[in-house]
Amino acid sequence: MFRDAWLVAGKDLRLEARSRVTTNQVAPFAVTVLILFAFALDPDSDVLERATAGLFWVAVLLSSLLALQRAFTVESVDGNRDALRLSGLEPAGIFLGKACAVAAQLIVLEVVLGIGVVVLYDATLAGPLLLGATCLAATAGLAAAGTLYGVLAAGLRVRDTLLPLLLFPVVAPVLIGGTRAFEAALGDVPGEGWPWVGLLCVFAAVYTAFGVLAFGPILEES
Amino acid sequence: MELAVHLRAAVSLLGRFPALAGVDLDVAPGEIVLIQGPNGAGKTTLLRACAGLVPVVRGVAVVLGHDLRVDARLVRRRVGLLGHATFLYDDLTVADNVRFWSRACGASRADADAAMARLGLEGRLADVVVARLSAGQRRRASIAAMIARRPELWLLDEPHAGLDQAGRDVVDTLVRDAAAAGATVLVASHELDRARALAGRTVTIAGGTIPSGGTTPPVLASGSPVYGPRGRQNDGWVDAGAPGAPGEVVGVP
Secondary structure, three states, rough: HHHHEEEEEEEEHHHHHHHOHHHHHHHHHHHHHHHHHHOOOOOOOOOOHHHHHHHHHHHHHHHHHHHHHHHHHHHHHOOHHHHHHHHHHOHHHHHHHHHHHHHHHHHHHHHHHHHHHHHHHHHOOOHHHHHHHHHHHHHHHHHHHHHHHHHHOOOOOOOOHHHHHHHHHHHHHHHHHHHHHHHHHHHOOOHHHHHHHHHHHHHHHHHHHHHHHHHHHHOOOO | OOOOEEEEEEEEEOOHHHHHHHEEEOOOOOEEEEEOOOOOOHHHHHHHHHHOOEEEEEEEEEOEEHHHHHHHHHHHHOOOEOOOOOOOOOEEEEEHHHHHHHHHOOOOHHHHHHHHHHOOOOHHHHHHHHHHOHHHHHHHHHHHHHHOOOOOOOEEOOOOOOOOOHHHHHHHHHHHHHHHHHOEEEEEOOOOHHHHHOEEEEEEEOEEEEEHHHHHOOOOOOOOOOOOOOEOOOOOOOOOOOOOOOOOOOOOO
């Protein structure tokens, strides 16, 4: 299973390295979202400062949607989905590999967005340990849930519009937990943030376990 | 002798439509069988069903010793399907694609490189991104990715489509070599002259059925080789097909 995961993750990251969709399209989109938020909320008021954590995670969610759609679009063209089924790769390995590749791209996006909120919103990144742990746990949850719902939608003609409808309600706990943990870190009260990190870890564990078990049947049926 | 493909009254649905409406087909190991029929007859669905990609919902379907209705996944890894889709990632190079699919199936990098060389894809062409290839080159890359897996059952849907004369000759050589090495080959094609020259037997499918001839084994005069390329000996099977009709069986000349 882990050999298959390594193989699939390597393939997806090589695809990304050659196409540069994340660096040339998704990351600029994420920064654009941050800039639009800054335009919408008066930068001179303290609204932007108070909303920084939430805006960061909303930007991450919107950007992750593009990364996820890209991850499954490449499997939907030219029969590659059938090729995956024919390959004999363990479905759990495919799930873990794709989730890891998505997670790696999300980490890059979060670094870009972190720099963005410092520069654009004048945020002070206090509590680096809590911030890092929050990002890792939230990213794992987003990648696991996104990969699961991504393959579910990938077999449908309406996948581009269906995926956000399926995914966003499900990942609401990531938005809430990530925002609360970031608020604690940015407010210099990290002790209040760790329970939210725990919630994010539980979310990630549940969706990873569910994905390992369910990815195969979904790949077959969808 | 265990058959490579054994179908009895096999039914597969595409939606609610019975794309295979009771197919009977036996194919022996090492045999090359041409599946012919008009558009929409069920040729592609038959190949995909044999690959375990389209479920057989009724009847008997045993491929490479495994019941497709129970453990299709065990069959898939041992099957090579060349279909209308190329099974290639546009943003990866030819070498990336062939090596990925070969490793996914447990084959080695050497297998992948050898497959690319046989299709004339070695050297600089191996490092070209698939999106920049011509249709014929993509087809060659797709074939290379398939043969790198060293499949035991080759399922070829219009294998000559999009290829130049040299490419078509390479495909024919690959098929003959594979059969000689023990692989079983099902070919669906509209290029009947070329495909008939390749195949040891022709089966006609119409309306999703192969009424009877699919189960009739190849014909041969006593003592002559049955499956030309492999030199398998006559098993005593007899010809019972009527040329031109569904289920037609044509022996090796």
